[in-house]
Amino acid sequence: MDKRIELIPTTSHSSDGFTPQGEAPASGPLVDTFGRIADDLRISVTDRCNFRCTYCMPAEGLPWLPREDILTFEEITRLAGVFEGLGVKEIKLTGGEPTIRREFPKLVAMARTAHPDLAISMTTNGFLLDRLAQPLADAGLDRVTVSCDSLMRHRFAEMTRRDALEKVFEGLRAAEAAGLTPIKLNCVVIAGTNEDEVVDFARFSRRTGYEVRFIEYMPLDAEQHWERAKVVPSAEILETIDKVFPLIAQGEGVEPATTFRFADGARGAVGVIASVTEPFCDTCNRLRITAEGQLRACLFAMNETDLRTPLRAGAADRELEDLIRSSVWAKWEGHKINHPDFQRPGRSMSMIGG
Ligand code: SAM
Numbered sequence: 001m002d003k004r005i006e007l008i009p010t011t012s013h014s015s016d017g018f019t020p021q022g023e024a025p026a027s028g029p030l031v032d033t034f035g036r037i038a039d040d041l042r043i044s045v046t047d048r049c050n051f052r053c054t055y056c057m058p059a060e061g062l063p064w065l066p067r068e069d070i071l072t073f074e075e076i077t078r079l080a081g082v083f084e085g086l087g088v089k090e091i092k093l094t095g096g097e098p099t100i101r102r103e104f105p106k107l108v109a110m111a112r113t114a115h116p117d118l119a120i121s122m123t124t125n126g127f128l129l130d131r132l133a134q135p136l137a138d139a140g141l142d143r144v145t146v147s148c149d150s151l152m153r154h155r156f157a158e159m160t161r162r163d164a165l166e167k168v169f170e171g172l173r174a175a176e177a178a179g180l181t182p183i184k185l186n187c188v189v190i191a192g193t194n195e196d197e198v199v200d201f202a203r204f205s206r207r208t209g210y211e212v213r214f215i216e217y218m219p220l221d222a223e224q225h226w227e228r229a230k231v232v233p234s235a236e237i238l239e240t241i242d243k244v245f246p247l248i249a250q251g252e253g254v255e256p257a258t259t260f261r262f263a264d265g266a267r268g269a270v271g272v273i274a275s276v277t278e279p280f281c282d283t284c285n286r287l288r289i290t291a292e293g294q295l296r297a298c299l300f301a302m303n304e305t306d307l308r309t310p311l312r313a314g315a316a317d318r319e320l321e322d323l324i325r326s327s328v329w330a331k332w333e334g335h336k337i338n339h340p341d342f343q344r345p346g347r348s349m350s351m352i353g354g
Helices: 073-085 104-114 129-139 153-160 165-177 195-208 234-244 308-312 317-329
Strands: 040-044 090-094 119-124 143-147 184-189 211-216 247-249 258-262 269-273 286-289 294-296
Touching: 040 073, 073 104, 073 308, 073 317, 090 104, 104 119, 104 129, 129 143, 129 165, 143 165, 153 165, 184 195, 195 211, 195 234, 195 269, 211 234, 234 247, 234 269, 308 317
Parallel strands: 040 090, 040 286, 090 119, 119 143, 143 184, 184 211, 211 269
Antiparallel strands: 247 258, 258 269, 286 294
């Protein structure tokens, strides 16, 4: 069977083999049986993307979800409110590529008006930010994270299959001008592809003030080309940068990105997301909702909770809350990337919402 077809989202959920003891608490924060509290929610607003990053999606794209399967703006806004009531403090809008969802600023405005205290940010490839940064800021977006894997035009084009680096730079400038700050840059580092640029990215961070976060390549690419040998350990990245620009750790938090400042006081910062070599499952506070309304408690989860069906069937907030509480309660201890029995989830990154 074509590998790509196996990745089409399915509503039949395989089990991850974890059975939680007892019942989820009926009040208080969203807690699981390991005592972790989930208060950071990523909501994917579309599974489509205008880039074709080699480590994420095939050149020809994926079979897109039918429009009617995707959560409406009203549904997303309502869910954001339900999660806020459960203690979520920040939502990050993602995809696919969030900016290609039609009238995307309208969604941000709806969510902002309905939930004035919620932090709302976005992860984007930056391609459309040159014209959308200001409308999004006006709509109430707080800040952006922009993905950028190379500072070299030809390599950027190779990795994203789009000759768009200059446009992304324009987008970054527009985001800054619109006050969508502090800006973070996500860079997936792949051995033999772009690991020779980590010091250049650190230099770029010092010049611009953006925090550059290096992400380890994860087995979530639709084409299943991932192999362990292509992962550049975060520890190596930090060591390489530290030799040129000494770094100071910012201390441990629940944030998966371990952040470092420059010892000489330069602006900018460097972060690492070491999901493969140093999994941070024991402090993971993240939840994700896919574009069609499936709640995932882990990037690598083998099961999901369908929120769209009850939403569309007229469920009351209390019913949605109970469903969410039970789903978080059933979160497994951690993903098994480093176990011999690791199985990739049935979705690739763009279908989950990174
Ligand atoms: N289109 C938006 C963007 O480019 O940021 C949001 C969605 S994208 C799936 C979110 C993040 O996931 C990006 O920073 C991307 O680089 C990262 N990503 C995608 N596939 C990945 C993989 N196999 N391993 C690690 N990170 C990956």
